[in-house]
Amino acid sequence: MAINKNTSKYCETRLSGSGGQGLILGGIILARGAIKDGLKVSQSQSYGPESRGGSSRADVIINDDMIYYPEATHFDILLALNQESCDKYIYDLKPEGVLIVDTTFVKNVSVMDSKVYEVPFTKLATEKIGSVVTTNILALSFLVKITKVITEKSLEEAIKESVKPAFYEMNMKAMKLGFELADNYK
Amino acid sequence: MAQKETKMVSKKNNKPKKNIVLMQGNEAIARGALAAGVNFFGGYPITPSTEVAEIMSEELPKRGGKFMQMEDEIASIAVIIGASLAGAKAMTATSGPGFSLMQEGIGFAKITETPCVVVNVMRGGPSTGLPTKPSQADLMQTRWGTHGDGPAIVLYPSSVKESYELAIRAVNLAEKYRTCVVLLSDEVLGHMREAVEIPDIKESQIINRIKPTVPPEWYAHYEQNQKYLSPVASFGEGYRFHVTGLAHDKFGFPTNKSSEVQIMMDRLKKKITHNIRDLVQIESFMMDDAKIAIFAAGITAQAAKKAVVDARAEGIKVGLLRPLTIWPFPDSAVEKMLKRVDTVIVPELNQGQLIHEIERLAKDKKDSKIIRIQRFDGELISPDDVFKAIKEAN
Amino acid sequence: MAAVPQKTIHKYLRHNKKFPHVWCPGCSNGIVLGTIIRAIDDLKLERDDIAMVSGIGCSSRMPVYVDFNTLHTLHGRAIPFATGIKMFKPHMKVIVITGDGDATAIGGNHFIHAARRNIDLTVILINNNIYGMTGGQYSPTTPHDDVATTMPYGNIDNPFNICDLAIGAGATFVSRTTAYHAIEAQNMIKKAIAHEGFSLVEVISACPVIYGKLNKKGNAPKMMNQMKDNSIPLAAVNKLPKEKVEGKIIRGILKEVDRPEYTKAYQDLVDKLNNK
Ligand SMILES: Cc1ncc(C[n+]2csc(CCOP(=O)(O)OP(=O)(O)O)c2C)c(N)n1
Numbered sequence A: 001m002a003i004n005k006n007t008s009k010y011c012e013t014r015l016s017g018s019g020g021q022g023l024i025l026g027g028i029i030l031a032r033g034a035i036k037d038g039l040k041v042s043q044s045q046s047y048g049p050e051s052r053g054g055s056s057r058a059d060v061i062i063n064d065d066m067i068y069y070p071e072a073t074h075f076d077i078l079l080a081l082n083q084e085s086c087d088k089y090i091y092d093l094k095p096e097g098v099l100i101v102d103t104t105f106v107k108n109v110s111v112m113d114s115k116v117y118e119v120p121f122t123k124l125a126t127e128k129i130g131s132v133v134t135t136n137i138l139a140l141s142f143l144v145k146i147t148k149v150i151t152e153k154s155l156e157e158a159i160k161e162s163v164k165p166a167f168y169e170m171n172m173k174a175m176k177l178g179f180e181l182a183d184n185y186k
Numbered sequence B: 001m002a003q004k005e006t007k008m009v010s011k012k013n014n015k016p017k018k019n020i021v022l023m024q025g026n027e028a029i030a031r032g033a034l035a036a037g038v039n040f041f042g043g044y045p046i047t048p049s050t051e052v053a054e055i056m057s058e059e060l061p062k063r064g065g066k067f068m069q070m071e072d073e074i075a076s077i078a079v080i081i082g083a084s085l086a087g088a089k090a091m092t093a094t095s096g097p098g099f100s101l102m103q104e105g106i107g108f109a110k111i112t113e114t115p116c117v118v119v120n121v122m123r124g125g126p127s128t129g130l131p132t133k134p135s136q137a138d139l140m141q142t143r144w145g146t147h148g149d150g151p152a153i154v155l156y157p158s159s160v161k162e163s164y165e166l167a168i169r170a171v172n173l174a175e176k177y178r179t180c181v182v183l184l185s186d187e188v189l190g191h192m193r194e195a196v197e198i199p200d201i202k203e204s205q206i207i208n209r210i211k212p213t214v215p216p217e218w219y220a221h222y223e224q225n226q227k228y229l230s231p232v233a234s235f236g237e238g239y240r241f242h243v244t245g246l247a248h249d250k251f252g253f254p255t256n257k258s259s260e261v262q263i264m265m266d267r268l269k270k271k272i273t274h275n276i277r278d279l280v281q282i283e284s285f286m287m288d289d290a291k292i293a294i295f296a297a298g299i300t301a302q303a304a305k306k307a308v309v310d311a312r313a314e315g316i317k318v319g320l321l322r323p324l325t326i327w328p329f330p331d332s333a334v335e336k337m338l339k340r341v342d343t344v345i346v347p348e349l350n351q352g353q354l355i356h357e358i359e360r361l362a363k364d365k366k367d368s369k370i371i372r373i374q375r376f377d378g379e380l381i382s383p384d385d386v387f388k389a390i391k392e393a394n
Numbered sequence C: 001m002a003a004v005p006q007k008t009i010h011k012y013l014r015h016n017k018k019f020p021h022v023w024c025p026g027c028s029n030g031i032v033l034g035t036i037i038r039a040i041d042d043l044k045l046e047r048d049d050i051a052m053v054s055g056i057g058c059s060s061r062m063p064v065y066v067d068f069n070t071l072h073t074l075h076g077r078a079i080p081f082a083t084g085i086k087m088f089k090p091h092m093k094v095i096v097i098t099g100d101g102d103a104t105a106i107g108g109n110h111f112i113h114a115a116r117r118n119i120d121l122t123v124i125l126i127n128n129n130i131y132g133m134t135g136g137q138y139s140p141t142t143p144h145d146d147v148a149t150t151m152p153y154g155n156i157d158n159p160f161n162i163c164d165l166a167i168g169a170g171a172t173f174v175s176r177t178t179a180y181h182a183i184e185a186q187n188m189i190k191k192a193i194a195h196e197g198f199s200l201v202e203v204i205s206a207c208p209v210i211y212g213k214l215n216k217k218g219n220a221p222k223m224m225n226q227m228k229d230n231s232i233p234l235a236a237v238n239k240l241p242k243e244k245v246e247g248k249i250i251r252g253i254l255k256e257v258d259r260p261e262y263t264k265a266y267q268d269l270v271d272k273l274n275n276k
């Protein structure tokens, strides 16, 4: 029942996982990138009372026209960084939607016809970048390269605006790795 | 009544707009308040309102304004009233439990006619309830929360941009009507981010208190024939007036005389009931030929709007009436709506509050069908929920 | 024409406004008002620069009678209201009038936090050991075993030592006197107003009509004499044997120290941010 079915740019993205995985920052970066692409955007989130652990999600709705409702309800893109959120939200992924999971934590994926991408983001962030906190940027960059929901250039600028200068280099490394993983994904 | 025209299409120019930023709802409230000239903030942290205090603590000292984190919400409302009496444009922000604690102070601001703004970012209740989940369960509390009688001014935006605009309006109305204005938001609206083009606020859009020029002996803090925006003195500027939460005469001195009490109570009431046109703001969305109307406010109106667009795509004649001013209630707009439509759907995140007002106004129109959608489990009413109700009603 | 002699207080009272006042005959509140006015007159302060803020209670009715910027607030909340005035207009002298119940029961939290901040308020706390306005319920300073309308069998609660409380909370000027010692009170209030920071003057007072009657303390003059007999100056404490000190009201300046004042600290922050 998506609104504006005819406009090509309407896209609902949900980033999901647990608190502390940087999903809300991921959502903010995606939203900032969309603004840089000249699009309209609405970003919302849901989280539990605790700032670590518990489930967490960030929604980003991007459109080239008015956005009425800020929460994603039928996702075009779903990123799941843990099993629980994958199980919970998969039913609201559109049939033609894209599912991206972190296989470090997501062991079972039960979808029929969605496009599924399975990457051990957390493991790679820890091993290749040397910091688990870059998982969000790694996964987000992978997502952007695969789905083209925003341009790579805007993503890069949005990351720069959103992370502390001290962590910029590290996050750039994570972004490049994300792009690479997407290019080489078979 | 100020009718807001909703423009559907906004792709008018392709020039890159400069002042577009990704802004959070709570940040929009803080920035709007600052644009309106708020120079004093006193508050106590509470989810989901805390960002307002955090931004104020960063911004106010840079501008020479004052920020104070108080020991509780009772002190917070007290300190802003004190500052306002000394001439400040003062504000606090809180959520359910803190809003409950502020009720006595809100009544004090009303009876003493002291301008101030209280932001309530609604979360699930009662009690500690659902700190990180939205609700719309405080609508009646904003109207009836403080003891005693008298009307209230309460605004409720439904987007980030509107949070900015209504924050300015709340500060303006507080100054203009010399009362405590409540600005509502909710957990989702307060925390969501949108691309907002920050408007240029002209000086003429900001209402400031006018200082009296009469000799102090002539000054009455509550002049009977006072026009709105008549001069008002502040403490420490040569007009040594008295302020009390007791019923008072026009000089502010306590009184028990029924004739003087009547004057005071009338004044408090009429300054609002005689200015409905100025106070009530309402958005009418696709209502022209609507047979079904949705009446919704705040975040729920966003879901309703999407459902309206979807239902229109299927040829259903449905529209949305959305109050930006919750109190005073937009009686005449609702009466007009009830005359024209067969069915009204009232979605709200509570066990039935706005619906009481609709039913009150519909009591003479027995053929109106009123459908309620109520949710109070911490989740939003979705566009699908409203869409289903529209389909059923059609 | 011979001048009619004027008393100092007449310069400050709102004589044409709301008199007669609400206080009972023999109540100490009027005495305390007189000492405050004389202290202000001695200090030659501008009336426009003085704000007098009170809570709710008999004692808190005081501001309406004097020609300052006056604010009669909510029960227990005088201090945060006063804080707002002081913060926004730091040049003003803000005096808080409060009772034992107002300041240390319902308003106890505000009292200790204002002391902790060391914001420049002068708190004049009129301690009559009872809730006067509501007719004699026990307060946080009603002595153990005393009778109140809500302690008809004798008080089982223990009283606060308000000055100790203020000292513990960080007040920088703490003093105690009684309504009998009016000149002493006047001088203490002068010092308290002049002090930069949170200052407390606790004035032990007589409520003959309610507390006195309930506890058979005699009439107002008798209660005044009791204040004289039951109190000793701080300077005498070390000179007297222990048994002569025990149970006595100790009068004097119990603490007087310098610590950065809150509105000044805030202004320093503003200046720093603006590179002044
Ligand atoms: C919130 C609230 N609770 C209770 C009261 C009723 N009340 C008025 S004065 C008072 C006690 C005052 O005692 P105290 O502060 O010691 O002053 P006193 O009258 O003895 O001078 C009480 C309980 C009130 N006005 N407001």
Ligand code: SF4
Binding pocket: C022, C023, C024, C026, C027, C028, C029, C058, C059, C128, C132, C133, C206, C207, C208, C209, C210, C211
């Ligand atoms: S009740 Fe007591 S404190 Fe109150 S005015 Fe009478 S004597 Fe004074």
